[in-house]
Amino acid sequence: MSRLIVISNRVSAPTPQQPSAQGGLAVALTAALREADGIWFGWSGETGETGELKFETFDGVTSATIDLPEQDVEEYYDGYANRTLWPLFHYRLGLTEFERDFQGGYERVNRLFAEVISPHIEPDDLIWVHDYHMIPLGWLLRQQGITNRLGFFLHIPWPPTDLLHALPEHRRLVEALFAYDLVGFHTREWLETFHDYVVREMGGTIEDDDRVTVGGRTIRAIACPIGIDAREFIASAQSNEAVTTQNRVVESLSGRRLIVGVDRLDYSKGLEERFNGYLRFLDTRPDAHAQVTMLQIAPPSRASVQSYQDIRATLDALSGRINGAHAEIDWVPLRYVNRGLPRGVLAGVYRAAKIGLVTPLRDGMNLVAKEFVAAQDPEDPGVLILSRFAGAAAQLTGALLINPYSPDEMADAIEHALNMPRDERIARWRPMFDNVVDEDVIWWRKRFTEVLASTERVAEVALEV
Numbered sequence: 001m002s003r004l005i006v007i008s009n010r011v012s013a014p015t016p017q018q019p020s021a022q023g024g025l026a027v028a029l030t031a032a033l034r035e036a037d038g039i040w041f042g043w044s045g046e047t048g049e050t051g052e053l054k055f056e057t058f059d060g061v062t063s064a065t066i067d068l069p070e071q072d073v074e075e076y077y078d079g080y081a082n083r084t085l086w087p088l089f090h091y092r093l094g095l096t097e098f099e100r101d102f103q104g105g106y107e108r109v110n111r112l113f114a115e116v117i118s119p120h121i122e123p124d125d126l127i128w129v130h131d132y133h134m135i136p137l138g139w140l141l142r143q144q145g146i147t148n149r150l151g152f153f154l155h156i157p158w159p160p161t162d163l164l165h166a167l168p169e170h171r172r173l174v175e176a177l178f179a180y181d182l183v184g185f186h187t188r189e190w191l192e193t194f195h196d197y198v199v200r201e202m203g204g205t206i207e208d209d210d211r212v213t214v215g216g217r218t219i220r221a222i223a224c225p226i227g228i229d230a231r232e233f234i235a236s237a238q239s240n241e242a243v244t245t246q247n248r249v250v251e252s253l254s255g256r257r258l259i260v261g262v263d264r265l266d267y268s269k270g271l272e273e274r275f276n277g278y279l280r281f282l283d284t285r286p287d288a289h290a291q292v293t294m295l296q297i298a299p300p301s302r303a304s305v306q307s308y309q310d311i312r313a314t315l316d317a318l319s320g321r322i323n324g325a326h327a328e329i330d331w332v333p334l335r336y337v338n339r340g341l342p343r344g345v346l347a348g349v350y351r352a353a354k355i356g357l358v359t360p361l362r363d364g365m366n367l368v369a370k371e372f373v374a375a376q377d378p379e380d381p382g383v384l385i386l387s388r389f390a391g392a393a394a395q396l397t398g399a400l401l402i403n404p405y406s407p408d409e410m411a412d413a414i415e416h417a418l419n420m421p422r423d424e425r426i427a428r429w430r431p432m433f434d435n436v437v438d439e440d441v442i443w444w445r446k447r448f449t450e451v452l453a454s455t456e457r458v459a460e461v462a463l464e465v
């Protein structure tokens, strides 16, 4: 069996200081690497003079990390990744910043990665590069003489062609994808928008079996939806920690039903729209005040980027407004927690909830929706309210699918969920649960790496498209 090499911006494999991984990619890849005898390469998260790669093995996962100089962090990570590509790929042109320095930093860091990692690659390794931070890396590894099979997976949406045109170097970015042998997206929707660019902008052709050809170069491109580590998550939902949490939360509700949201604090997650939808529900259904409490857990992320400071301030104000308008001496309608929680506690919170409110404005997949489904009690499951713009909506069809921009639709869905009979809740939940279990993170990893292993190795290093 080939070794698996994973390369992504951050290595968030578990460490003695942080034994449980946090973030969608971290949770998914830790499980995948433990199964294969892999190494996970990436940035340490530390700023400083770039030195040697540091190798560390903990809990079955080997990681190799490097520090980055401050300028690189500002231009590559805060800049091109988080102020250019992230908002653009999430359809937020108004928040997207276009700076040539950012793009320079992005290419510089990708080149550095290619230089430091390539000496550690063995001939049979399968190399799997992750996400928008690392799009040019495959191309730069090829320039280092790497002829291994190279896969790339995009964890966020692929934007429509006309939106991508706003990026000055869009063509260069997409051409770099043709250095990989396999490119993966979560859903058919993102795959098809990629096809659209390739055909319209590059004059490429698409064949039925996922082959995409531009010029003389053919690669494979597939939809391969990521899952959660379902077995582990179901077990943690039954752990003592989860049961204790569930009891503690339920006791605190005084008979009210819990609506829960769990998200990184990010404008793509639709938190402002969610709060407004809940406010609409409270404003228009005074009788329901005796029935519900909402808990939103949102640990801050990317706090050095202005748009993240802005969304945090907006949510602070809005949560204050909701509670100011509707709280009683013995009831707070919205509990807003800016902190990460251990997995077992999180599972207990999901299980205590009657409604999971997952309403991103755009999301490549969204693992919280799948975790909520996995944690439910089969005899009395809660209802998932899910944005139609999350990649997960293609699989979780038993959810109440809503348009997250509409506060009325959100308020109606909350009411619908509160009144849903148990039989219907079970009938909606069961196929979603089966899907979460069948198409879990192990399935995802196997499917991607099997397709990758079956691609042909590149004969030549110099690739022209």
Ligand code: ADQ
Binding pocket: 022, 023, 024, 025, 027, 028, 155, 156, 226, 262, 263, 264, 297, 298, 299, 339, 340, 341, 342, 343, 346, 363, 364, 365, 366, 367, 368, 369, 371
């Ligand atoms: P993210 O944008 O980080 O991932 P998501 O898929 O929802 O979004 O994953 C978040 C993960 O972080 C979940 O596993 C969740 O449990 C965890 N998490 C969130 N808040 C937490 C809290 N307060 N405490 C503890 N854990 C918390 C990106 C893309 C997604 C895609 C994933 C994987 O944006 O669309 O699903 O990668 O590909």
